[in-house]
Amino acid sequence: MSLATIAGAAAGALAAGMYLDARLLLRNDLRQGNRKIKMALGMRYLAQRARENKLLVYHVLEDRANTPEGDNLCLIFEGREWTYKELFNALQPIGNWLIKDLGIKKGEVVALDGGNTAEYLMIMLALEAIGASPSLLNHNLTGDALTHSVKLSSSRYVITDRDMEHLVSPVEAKLKEDGVETAKST
Secondary structure, three states: OOOHHHHHHHHHHHHHHHHHHHHHHHHHHHHHHHHHHHHHHHHHHHHHHHOOOOOOOOHHHHHHHHHHHHHOEEEEOOEEEEEEEEEEEHHHHHHHHHHHHHHHHOEEEEEEOOOOOOOHHHHHHHHHOOOOEEEEOOOOOOOOHHHHHHHHHHHOEEEHHHHHHHHHHHHHHHHHHHOOOOEOOO
């Protein structure tokens, strides 16, 4: 077979392949196949985690904290850093405070009024860990708008940080009348 014949056959095969790809979207199917496999593996992982009842972010932190990855950096905020292990361990006293001091129970909704801080995130994760749900309030709310939002959340606690205390304290008596206690985080 001559070189010209081989080159002609290769060019013909390439043209036929390009035509079939354009007509039948073969490359797309191959790419989708990889995505479908990844999706199936992801769904299998989620189903396994659901059977273990470990679908929370808290559980991801717990898993990572107890491996060599626990020393990897997890959170950076305003110059402070936490590894997975440090963040996981920081959640334990917060969870204890929520359960023992405030009496927060599984299934309860807790209103959170705070700014963008690492501590605010830790309170959210600790609430998740004990099975409670945070109701995130706009930290700029004051007066009637704040009391209305807290009432809508059906919370019996509003946890606020020291920076937002001046916005909550004017309505603290009204909240108390409605059966809502105020707790301050440090």
